[in-house]
Structure formats: structure tokens, C-alpha cells
Amino acid sequence: MSAPDSAAAPLLEPAGPSVRVLLVDDQAVVGVILRTMLAADPDIEVQTCLRAEDAVATAVQMQPTAILQDLGMPGIDGLDLVRAYRRQPELQHVPIIVLSANDDPLMKRASFSAGANDYLVKLPEPIETTARIRYHSRAYRLLLERDSAYQALRASQQALLARNEELRRLTQVDGLTNVSNxxxxxxxxxxxxxxxxxxxxxxxxxxxxxxxxxxxxxxxxxxxxxxxxxxxxxxxxxxxxxxxxxxxxxxxxxxxxxxxxxxxxxxxxxxxxxxxxxxxxxxxxxxxxxxxxxxxxxxxxxxxxxxxxxxxxxxxxxxxxxxxxxxxxxxxxxxx
Ligand SMILES: Nc1nc2c(ncn2[C@@H]2O[C@H](COP(=O)(O)OP(=O)(O)OP(=O)(O)O)[C@@H](O)[C@H]2O)c(=O)[nH]1
Known part of the structure; x- marks a missing residue:
């Protein structure tokens, strides 16, 4: 497993429950099973997207703290979807957990190269699924908190620089005539x-x-x-x-x-x-x-x-x- 990287661009902090999972899988039954698995965790919200072509827009709108992405969707390579998420500035750092029926190391390597953070072979144990979702969501939340603290610090540093510059100008300029004092x-x-x-x-x-x-x-x-x-x-x-x-x-x-x-x-x-x-x-x-x-x-x-x-x-x-x-x-x- 790998945690999401830090970013220079400001990140959006997802609103609502602390863990928001977007499951992208054309098989509705996977969604039903996942909801059942997570039924005992009321702080985890699950939304399902059955159509690959809707996945990126749904993710942008939902702002999940983790995406569970099926690799074998009809008409599209699941890895192309992973790359498509990464191209969206709002989704660049959202953890992506690939769900695949395939335990092949080459497929795992391709998934991580495409931008996935984790790889689960369908369908994993409930306890493992919950642990991975929680781990990635928490890491992502911490990244967002750190990013927003960094942005606030940068803003206050810039305000301080501007104030210092104004003070410096005031000490050099004649108040009435605006030429040097x-x-x-x-x-x-x-x-x-x-x-x-x-x-x-x-x-x-x-x-x-x-x-x-x-x-x-x-x-x-x-x-x-x-x-x-x-x-x-x-x-x-x-x-x-x-x-x-x-x-x-x-x-x-x-x-x-x-x-x-x-x-x-x-x-x-x-x-x-x-x-x-x-x-x-x-x-x-x-x-x-x-x-x-x-x-x-x-x-x-x-x-x-x-x-x-x-x-x-x-x-x-x-x-x-x-x-x-x-x-x-x-x-x-x-x-x-
Ligand atoms: N309105 C105004 N007057 C100022 C300011 N600073 C100095 N003065 C005035 O400038 C005048 C200078 O007068 P003097 O030094 O006698 O010189 P002068 O009347 O210009 O005569 P000459 O220099 O010989 O041509 C004084 O009346 C000061 O009060 C200011 O910031 N604002």
C-alpha cells in the first residue's frame, strides 16, 4: 500500500462523513456486498457508480476519500479510468484502491504505475476491506489538513511580507510629498x-x-x-x-x-x-x-x-x- 503524495496545488477538503467511498463497478452485486460488509460502520458512506463513463464526473461531484475501482469494466480498461482520475486536479490525490479478480503481479504493477494506491483481489475479507478503506481515507484527510494549514501559513507569510514592505516604504518616504524623506x-x-x-x-x-x-x-x-x-x-x-x-x-x-x-x-x-x-x-x-x-x-x-x-x-x-x-x-x- 502507498499513501497519497503531498501537493503544491490547493486541495479540496471533502464535506460530510469522514469516510466516503466511491465504488466504480458495473456489477451491482458488488455494491450490495460492499454495503453489507460496511453495514456496521455508520461513519463510512458508500456510493456506487455502475457506468465507467460516469465515474470521473461522479467522483468530482462526490469528493470521496477513497475510490474502489473495478478493473474489468465493459468497454473500457479500468487502468485508463485510474489515469483519468489522476488527470483531474480535484482527484489527483484521492486514494484509489483497485479491485480485481486477477492476482497477477504484472497487473498489480500496471495498476500502481497508472496511479493506484492499493490493490485488492475480489472480494477480500470484510475486515481487510474496511481496514484498507479506513487507512487510505485517514491518510488522505491528514494530507488535506496539512495542505490547508500550509496554505494558511503561506497566506499569512505573504500578508506579513506585504506589511513589511509597506512599513519599509513608510520609513523612506515623506508623508506629504511622497518623494524620499x-x-x-x-x-x-x-x-x-x-x-x-x-x-x-x-x-x-x-x-x-x-x-x-x-x-x-x-x-x-x-x-x-x-x-x-x-x-x-x-x-x-x-x-x-x-x-x-x-x-x-x-x-x-x-x-x-x-x-x-x-x-x-x-x-x-x-x-x-x-x-x-x-x-x-x-x-x-x-x-x-x-x-x-x-x-x-x-x-x-x-x-x-x-x-x-x-x-x-x-x-x-x-x-x-x-x-x-x-x-x-x-x-x-x-x-x-
Ligand atoms: N504649507 C507648508 N508650509 C511649509 C511646510 N514646510 C515649511 N513650510 C513653510 O515654508 C516657509 C519657508 O519660509 P522661508 O524660509 O522664510 O523662505 P521663503 O519665504 O520661501 O523665502 P525665500 O526662500 O527667500 O524665497 C515657512 O513659512 C514654513 O512655514 C509645509 O510642509 N507645508
Whole structure:
């Protein structure tokens, strides 16, 4: 005898009595004898199928815990039926006990190769029949229980992974503007700085500050200020994506755009693009801004890290350029 294998596909747990036997045999008398044998076992339900062509559909509908399959049915090879059960996903692991008048070892081998779990020579002793049916049904039930516990575990693991991913995202993203937060920027900038030092490549930084934003808040209110910051952040993020850079909220109304393997000339182009796109947002500016639309000032710097420079030097350079941009009238990009 062999117990059913475990499966990756979810299994259906049969409802109703704990032992449900489907007898597939064209001789009605076998069904009568089997019922008589099992009369003293009220927890064993028996259903009989006399026609081979109905067997698979009946089994799918009944969800037995064991199938007793006659090999010598008219018009069909019983082993073909065994294979047909195995092709049905719902029946793939249901124990199949072959009933045969033939005690030939070759026939037994063919039955097991076709997918049978057991082989009984007709008609066995009642005690043996009951024991085999109970053994296979119990093994199948245990397999189903194990499978459903495994599925539940997998579902809860996936939910946990999704929650962890969301938590990780929340720790990296600024809640108002959805760009990276300062903490993530600091980590990422340090990593990219080290990488640029190793590669000997340029790394560029743009410090971007919204102009006259205190007046904007005072004039239009803090909520309008929040919405303006969100629009400006979306613009910076889309420019950052175009150069595979990182957009981050550096603090308050100040943003940073960091781009690896980017020259000062390229940083200038990125900065001009941010300035122009913020103008295209057409967010009305508040007095004393001389411009009709809300604008940003940008300081851009780039360097190849070496033993004498720190990442803070690049920030300081970009910051100095930003102050120059403010002094020169805002709504512009300034580089050294
Ligand atoms: N609505 C809103 N305002 C913010 C937020 N963070 C910072 N601010 C405001 O941004 C304003 C920044 O003002 P300042 O530092 O004086 O700069 P500014 O008015 O933009 O002037 P310049 O930078 O010189 O053009 C302050 O009024 C802050 O309250 C925020 O999350 N939401």
C-alpha cells in the first residue's frame, strides 16, 4: 500500500462523513456486498457508480476519500479510468484502491504505475476491506489538513511580507510629498558618494527651494501651501526619474535632486527643466514675488569624490549656489 503524495496545488477538503467511498463497478452485486460488509460502520458512506463513463464526473461531484475501482469494466480498461482520475486536479490525490479478480503481479504493477494506491483481489475479507478503506481515507484527510494549514501559513507569510514592505516604504518616504524623506536621502547619498569615489565618476546635486513660500502660505493658507509643495515635488520626481536620480524632501520647502554619473552641465539642464516645469504648473505666486507664478530657485553642483572631499562638501557647494540664485532674483539655476 502507498499513501497519497503531498501537493503544491490547493486541495479540496471533502464535506460530510469522514469516510466516503466511491465504488466504480458495473456489477451491482458488488455494491450490495460492499454495503453489507460496511453495514456496521455508520461513519463510512458508500456510493456506487455502475457506468465507467460516469465515474470521473461522479467522483468530482462526490469528493470521496477513497475510490474502489473495478478493473474489468465493459468497454473500457479500468487502468485508463485510474489515469483519468489522476488527470483531474480535484482527484489527483484521492486514494484509489483497485479491485480485481486477477492476482497477477504484472497487473498489480500496471495498476500502481497508472496511479493506484492499493490493490485488492475480489472480494477480500470484510475486515481487510474496511481496514484498507479506513487507512487510505485517514491518510488522505491528514494530507488535506496539512495542505490547508500550509496554505494558511503561506497566506499569512505573504500578508506579513506585504506589511513589511509597506512599513519599509513608510520609513523612506515623506508623508506629504511622497518623494524620499531626508533619512533615506542621507543613506542613499552616502552610498552613491562611495560608489562614485570607487568608480571615479561625477555625482551631481541640485538643491531646490520654493521662492517666497512664507508669503505664499500667509496669502493662500497653509493647505494651499501643502498642495503647492506636492505639485512641486511631483515635478522634481519626474525630472529625477528621467535621469535615474533621486528626488527627496530635504526639509520644509526645500528639495534635493541627486544624480549619479552626471556632470555639472547635465545638472544645469536638469535644473532648467525643473524651473520650467514648475512655471508650467501655473500656481499663482503671492506678493512680494515679482513673478506671476510660483517659482523655485536651484543651486547645482557636481564633483568626482576624492580623498580630500566629503559628501557634505557637495551639499555645501549646491547650497551656496542656491543662495546665489536667491540673491540674483530667484526662479533660476546657479552653478559655480
Ligand atoms: N504649507 C507648508 N508650509 C511649509 C511646510 N514646510 C515649511 N513650510 C513653510 O515654508 C516657509 C519657508 O519660509 P522661508 O524660509 O522664510 O523662505 P521663503 O519665504 O520661501 O523665502 P525665500 O526662500 O527667500 O524665497 C515657512 O513659512 C514654513 O512655514 C509645509 O510642509 N507645508
Amino acid at each position: 531626508r533619512r533615506y536621502f542621507d543613506e542613499h547619498f552616502a552610498q552613491e558618494w562611495s560608489l562614485a569615489a570607487l568608480e571615479g565618476t561625477e555625482i551631481a546635486l541640485l538643491m531646490i527651494d520654493v521662492d517666497h513660500f512664507k508669503s505664499f502660505n500667509d496669502h493662500f493658507g497653509h493647505l494651499a501651501g501643502d498642495a503647492a509643495l506636492q505639485s512641486v515635488a511631483r515635478t522634481i520626481r519626474s525630472v529625477a526619474r528621467s535621469c535615474e536620480g533621486l528626488a527627496a524632501r530635504f526639509g520644509g520647502e526645500e528639495f534635493a535632486l541627486m544624480a549619479s554619473r552626471t556632470s555639472l552641465a547635465q545638472a544645469m539642464v536638469l535644473g532648467e527643466s525643473v524651473c520650467a516645469q514648475v512655471q508650467q504648473l501655473r500656481i499663482p505666486a503671492a506678493p512680494p514675488s515679482p513673478h506671476p507664478w510660483l517659482s523655485v530657485s536651484i543651486g547645482a553642483a557636481a564633483m568626482v569624490p576624492d580623498a580630500a572631499t566629503l559628501s557634505a562638501d557637495l551639499i555645501a557647494q549646491a547650497d551656496a549656489c542656491l543662495y546665489s540664485a536667491k540673491r540674483q532674483g530667484r526662479n533660476r539655476v546657479v552653478t559655480r
